[in-house]
Amino acid sequence: MTQTADPMAGTTEPDLTxxxxxxxxxxxxxxxxxxxDASRAWxxxxxxxxxxxxxxxDAQDVVAVVRLAREQGLVVSAQPGGHGATTALDGTVLLxxxxxxxxxxxxxxxxxxxxAGVKWGQLLAALDGTGLVAMAGSxxxxxxxxxxxxxxxxxxxxxxxxxxxxxxxxxxVGGDGTLRWVDDASDPELLWALRGGGGExxxxxxxxxxxxxxxxxxxxxxxxxxxxAAAVLQAFAQVTQGAPDGLTCWASFMHFPPLPDLPEPIxxxxxxxxxxxxxxxxxxxxxxxxxxxxxxxxxxDSFGPVSIGRLGEVAAEPTTPMPFIDWGGVLPRLDPTxxxxxxxxxxxRGRTALTVLQVxxxxxxxxxAGGPPAAMTELGAEYVVFAFGVAAVPALAxxxxxxxxxxxxxxxxxxxxxxPLTLLGPGSDRTSVHDPATVARLRAVKRxxxxxxxxxxxxxxx
Ligand SMILES: Cc1cc2nc3c(=O)[nH]c(=O)nc-3n(C[C@H](O)[C@H](O)[C@H](O)COP(=O)(O)OP(=O)(O)OC[C@H]3O[C@@H](n4cnc5c(N)ncnc54)[C@H](O)[C@@H]3O)c2cc1C
Numbered sequence: 001m002t003q004t005a006d007p008m009a010g011t012t013e014p015d016l017t018x019x020x021x022x023x024x025x026x027x028x029x030x031x032x033x034x035x036x037d038a039s040r041a042w043x044x045x046x047x048x049x050x051x052x053x054x055x056x057x058d059a060q061d062v063v064a065v066v067r068l069a070r071e072q073g074l075v076v077s078a079q080p081g082g083h084g085a086t087t088a089l090d091g092t093v094l095l096x097x098x099x100x101x102x103x104x105x106x107x108x109x110x111x112x113x114x115x116a117g118v119k120w121g122q123l124l125a126a127l128d129g130t131g132l133v134a135m136a137g138s139x140x141x142x143x144x145x146x147x148x149x150x151x152x153x154x155x156x157x158x159x160x161x162x163x164x165x166x167x168x169x170x171x172x173v174g175g176d177g178t179l180r181w182v183d184d185a186s187d188p189e190l191l192w193a194l195r196g197g198g199g200e201x202x203x204x205x206x207x208x209x210x211x212x213x214x215x216x217x218x219x220x221x222x223x224x225x226x227x228x229a230a231a232v233l234q235a236f237a238q239v240t241q242g243a244p245d246g247l248t249c250w251a252s253f254m255h256f257p258p259l260p261d262l263p264e265p266i267x268x269x270x271x272x273x274x275x276x277x278x279x280x281x282x283x284x285x286x287x288x289x290x291x292x293x294x295x296x297x298x299x300x301d302s303f304g305p306v307s308i309g310r311l312g313e314v315a316a317e318p319t320t321p322m323p324f325i326d327w328g329g330v331l332p333r334l335d336p337t338x339x340x341x342x343x344x345x346x347x348x349r350g351r352t353a354l355t356v357l358q359v360x361x362x363x364x365x366x367x368x369a370g371g372p373p374a375a376m377t378e379l380g381a382e383y384v385v386f387a388f389g390v391a392a393v394p395a396l397a398x399x400x401x402x403x404x405x406x407x408x409x410x411x412x413x414x415x416x417x418x419x420p421l422t423l424l425g426p427g428s429d430r431t432s433v434h435d436p437a438t439v440a441r442l443r444a445v446k447r448x449x450x451x452x453x454x455x456x457x458x459x460x461x462x
Pocket of ligand 1 (some may be wrong): 042077078079080081082083085087097116130136137138139141142143144145147149151152154175198199200202203204205232278317318324382422456457458459
């Protein structure tokens with residue numbers, strides 16, 4: 001991604017070497033060996049230019065960095081992985097939280113405590129055998145904390161709501177450098193903001209989340225030739241309209257690049273797929289998805305029992321860093337005209353630069369206000385669209401952005417209304433997500449929690 005301005009221009013240079021005196025973790029400054037690697041986000045299309053990178057050892061390191069930043073007029077950003085990287089983090093002291101890796105599961109209380117460096121794959125593996133599920137999304141490489149703060153669109157959200165509903169408490173370093181646990185009793189406004197309002201209000205070091213009893217879990221991917229996209233999308237619309245809340249289906253147009261490390265059947269190929277999870281008995285799940293299996297030529301079908309620890313295999317998304325240009329929005333309806341338009345936008349590899357256009361069925365608890373007080377309570381529509389292209393060479397960036405604009409046109413004026421921040425593309429306006437009253441309330445929480453503006457998230461409020 002190109003830079004438009006030097007974020008460091010016109011500022012007095014603080015003494016960044018003093019970071020080394022206050023933390024136990026590794027500090028990398030421009031010019032150090034390894035600085036470029038440490039600065040890189042998972043999404044390598046965003047060329048980040050932090051002032052420094054600190055790989056914190058523990059919560060006390062976070063406190064020390066925030067206090068020093070406050071004294072020296074620096075800005076601090078937590079970036080566990082960088083799936084949601086934006087250029088908003090340029091010029092900040094970037095905190096890597098990998099070492100905050102504690103996981104404590106209390107199966108009887110149905111609660112987990114999770115450090116800010118923990119990825120969903122690690123937490124889900126810890127739930128194997130408990131009969132409990134957590135509100136994870138598609139990708140096991142995404143951090144639990146980054147996802148929850150951004151709202152989080154989970155597999156099981158149709159039954160339990162957005163991921164942020166499961167946030168019970170957070171241990172957070174505020175803009176003043178104090179570390180404390182907050183919950184609905186001790187600081188209801190802050191917890192409201194942390195549930196889907198983003199990473200603007202402090203650096204979270206640990207969270208406590210709800211877990212949910214679901215002893216029967218099935219899932220898998222059905223794959224069809226791209227030429228049958230219209231018929232598969234029609235079956236997807238039929239299955240999703242009126243589906244029980246335990247069934248979740250996501251349909252995708254997929255155009256795989258001709259990369260040598262991809263297996264032969266998919267390398268360079270185009271397909272339409274439907275990823276499914278089902279919280280219930282095998283025979284009932286098979287009955288519910290039967291119209292999908294009849295919709296076209298099934299090239300592969302992995303639907304079957306899944307352990308919670310292997311949930312990431314359902315969508316089987318890439319976990320290695322890549323140059324990713326994405327857009328997320330909501331789709332008000334999935335009628336035959338909309339299906340035709342989606343096929344027109346993404347059904348022909350010669351006419352799109354997209355790698356994936358995914359339509360996620362929401363509805364149920366995802367589209368109904370409920371749960372604890374939260375900045376993001378429900379989605380703006382029954383379907384969510386998440387599209388991206390992989391800019392393997394820079395010349396692909398403009399065609400990908402043009403294809404993403406085509407997708408936005410299909411979504412129409414609803415656009416990014418009430419989409420989780422986790423799916424908001426780097427170029428989208430964050431204030432379009434919330435209504436004006438919510439934006440004003442989030443800004444008030446920000447002023448109280450971080451009056452000096454020491455903390456910056458990837459989608460700043462201003
Ligand atoms: C392939 C792929 C699949 C995805 N699937 C889903 C999905 O199914 N559902 C969904 O909702 N999202 C999904 N996402 C989006 C993902 O959840 C977001 O990118 C999210 O930001 C988490 O990614 P991360 O852990 O790398 O966070 P980062 O990108 O590292 O951080 C994002 C932001 O979160 C905030 N943050 C993170 N940690 C802290 C902290 N400790 N304290 C304060 N603020 C913090 C900061 O503002 C930071 O800029 C997907 C993304 C990709 C690339």
